[in-house]
Amino acid sequence: MRLQTVITLAAILTCDAKLPTHKSHIQPNELPPNPTQNAQALRLLDVQAKSAKTSRIVNEYKPRHRRDVFDSKSYNESSLIWAHSERLDENGDVVLRWVNSDSSITFRVEARTRGYVGIGFNSARNMRGADLLVAWVDDRNNHAHVLDCHGLTFEDRAVADEVQNVELVSGYQNDTHTTVEFRRMLDTCDIQDFVIGDDTMQVLWALGPDGSDGELPKHVKSGSRPLRLLLPVSKPQTIPLRHWDVRINNLTIPHDMATLFWCKIFKAPDLPMKHHIVGYQPLIDSRPIRDGVPMLEKNSLSPVHHMVLYECAEDPDQHLWKEWANQDGFYGPSRPSEWATCVTPVAAWAIGSKGEFLPENVGIPLGEKTGVSFYMLEVHYDNQALHEVLDNSGIRIHYTPALRAHDAALLGAGVGVSALHVIPPKQKQYRTVGICSPECTNSTMPEEGINIVSVLLHAHGTARKISLKHVRGNNELPRISEENSYDVRYQQSRIVPGGRRFLKGDTLITECTYDSSSRDKPILGGYSASQEMCLSFVLYYPRTELAGCYSMTPVKEFFETFGVREFYALSMTDVENIFLSSGNLENLPPKIEFDIRQHASESEAMQGDDQGVGLMKELIIREPAEFQNKTFLAHLNQMPWSESVLTEQIEKTLYKGMHMTFCKKRDDNWGAPIQIQNYPDYVELVSNEAAEKSCNYKSVLPQNSVTKSANSISSSLISAILAVCTIIVTR
Structure with a gap:
């Protein structure tokens, strides 16, 4: 009897969901006929059984305290410096801040609610199979709570994890907001948790109504945002920065243009000495025209799809280029033929990106007396909604006189953009590939090769995976960069950890995997958002003469x-x-x-x-x-x-x-x-990530996950207990 009591108390200590105690909150156990022959009925029975058992245990025992409860009366502002901050919704009702180490990540969630706030991680934009966290501050005693959960795979319900792998740091609420700080390992070795790695993930959020406090009835707001959480610090703070804005000037995008490319020439800043470009950020200024008047609307979507700033090869006769720089620009296909010399990318921005700041050892030259004088900004507008819009968008270039150790450059690679790039319909995983040949790298790179420091992977809406492969001789080396959960709404450059040495004669291969299962007709390559691309923009040093390296089917x-x-x-x-x-x-x-x-x-x-x-x-x-x-x-x-x-x-x-x-x-x-x-003949790299994991995804408790005391229960016993706490979230 004593052992049974200890086990029951341990289950409560592991998972106190603070569920409602009234029977009216428990779903009635009404099953369709022949439940043993009906999978859906069996699932319903299982969930309801867990709910009933949870409520019974919560009614019977009233735990006094535990590690994941925090008295908000003692709250002090965190001393952490938050490396990153993102609004998860358009209105800023949910703000996520975070900072990570090599093994763990700490979050701060600021939500406009006095009920619960839910945060989740998933590869899909829904909670099915997601890693979920639910937090709230009790209105009666100001105690903050956090609960580690996961979404069921067959319906929109959240169930408490068997092992609680999240550590509450602090939490409090005021008249309008609930704020919670919590910490977890990047990889908890728990199969019910999402591994936070280099891939883009869907960060889910949900807000409960005021006073919900863990009872978790139907939420009042929810959504998702694609993000990569393991990012470098966004902006250098210790060097003098100047900026140069290159932007379109009062361009009217007509309502009958679904896709528009616009190009404009800019003269470089008049600098007496060499500077380094160290970063760039988008300047999005698109105003819908209503009854002939451009309107500044808070939540209107810009048609700007992507922007690329190119260097133009030096021309001894600069008179004409100065004239072009004073003009508004040209429609892409009708631009002057001389602009074909503007082929070297300097900055590449796409939807969802906040821009990029380069690693501290590299910079792209700007303002050399014998260097580049003119640049071309190419803006792709995706106006599928057929609105009339006034646009003044562009890119802010950050540069500094404090020169970096190395001159860097961008290289474009992948599949040549043309209608010969075809993705058949009805395909779940269809692959295409673009090659940067060894003949090209051998003839354009120095003897010691180059060092790759970051990559921007780019495709359109049906792409699901993109990888940049590296082949040397007859062997594939580890991937330079890859994205296994590509989301066209979020295209941020990816730092290559430690850099990558790429030698003369090596081969670059850009591979894209598409999901066209919802399409009835083939997708052709092109610039329109309804077409497809497969590109990688590679930042490297030292700077060479190479600007682009592509392939297509003959x-x-x-x-x-x-x-x-x-x-x-x-x-x-x-x-x-x-x-x-x-x-x-x-x-x-x-x-x-x-x-x-x-x-x-x-x-x-x-x-x-x-x-x-x-x-x-x-x-x-x-x-x-x-x-x-x-x-x-x-x-x-x-x-x-x-x-x-x-x-x-x-x-x-x-x-x-x-x-x-x-x-x-x-x-x-x-x-x-x-x-x-021919496609190069090489031994492909076999990924064996699972074998490299030391934990093999066993359900284990993190260190310090349970407060130690003279009467504490052993962690081995607690980890063996099934947490029977079920949270029901209905949409």
Whole structure:
């Protein structure tokens, strides 16, 4: 009897959810007929049994105190310096601050509620299977509480973890807000907890109504925000910083343009000596036009999708460039041909990013007397909602006269942006790949190679994974950077821990994995948000002449993969030349050029620089006979994509087959000749992360998770007890 009492008390000490004690709060045990044959009924029975048992135990015992209860009357402001801070919602009702060490992370949550606040971590945007934390301050005694939970996989309910792996630091509430600070290990070795690592995760939040205090009825607000929590400190504090704003000037985005590229030239600041660019931040200023008047609306969404600032190769005749710098800019496809020399990226920003500050040992040169004088800002607007908007967005460049140890540069790599980049529909995990060839790196890099310090991985909405692979000789080395939970809403640069030495003759491979299961038609490569990309922007030192290194499927091999051998009016060489000129319509047969332009003008919304999509609609198949007189796009749309044998073969052919490689220098010349070559033959790296874990995800209590006393229960006994506390959260 004594042992039974000890075990029961231990369960309460492990999990006091402060659930309601009234029977009216317990869901009635009403089951469908034949519950033993009904999985849903069995699940309901299991959850209700846990709820009833929890309530019975809470009614029977009244624990006096425990480690995860804090008296807010003794609250003092934390002495921690919070390295990062993010608003989880648009209004700032939930603010998350955090700082991490090599093994643990400490959070501070500030929420506009006098009820409970819930925070969760998941790979999906919902609580099913999520790692959840629920905290509140008791209105009666001002005691703060925290509870480690997880979401059920089959319904929106939260259940207390078997082991409580979260440590309450402090908590209090005032008239409007509840504030809680708590700590946990990055990897608790508990299968019910989410491992906080380098990948993007969905940070969930929920607010209970005032007075809920752990009873957790239906929440009043909830949402999610993609974030990476293991980030470097955002801004250097010890060096003199200046800034240079490069931004678009009063550009009206018309309501009939779903995708728009706009380019503008800027003259570099007049600096008497060399400076270093050390960071950049977005300047988003988009105002919807209502009845002809631009309106500053708090929650209006900007159509700015991504922005890239490029260096322009030096031109002895600067008169024309100065004129362009004084103008408002040009629509992307109609920009002057001389702007093609603006190919070296300096800053690359995409949705969700707050910008980047470079590691303290590198900077991008600015203001050298013999260096770059002009830059081009390229802004991609994604206006699928077809609103009329006045835009003044751009990038703030931070620079300093305090020079860093190394001159750095950005390198663009991946799949060449064109309609030859195809993702079939109905695919859960479809892979494409872009190669930076060893011929390119061998001809453009110094003998000692380069050092890679950070990477920005970029794709559009159907991408789920992106990785930057490193091949040396016949072996793949550890990945330089990878994102296994890619979210297009959050595209932040990733520091490469310790840097990576990349040698002459090494190969860079950018691989993207897409989920097109919700699509009915193939997705073509292009700049529109409805199209796809697969790119990586690599920050490295020392600075070289290399600006871009890409590949795409050769034209002939591409069309043969889809069973097409010949078109009317255009040879394969003609088609290839068009794609090599980024879909330029010049020198086309007059009828085809007319049809492409006519269809563009008739469409509901122009898609801007389509990179060959318009051509796909006009190419008429001549051979083979079974596809004759169809346009290639119609043929592509009508293929039996549900046949897995077909899609697997197409993926294998385009991935492992022939690649046309491009190696572009900063002056817009070729660093190596365009080549058609086989996919490199190498021994792929086999990931074995699970075997490297020392804990193997056993449910264990963290150190100091239970307050020690003369009468304390052994942690081994507590860890063996099943926490029977269930929290019900209904949506």
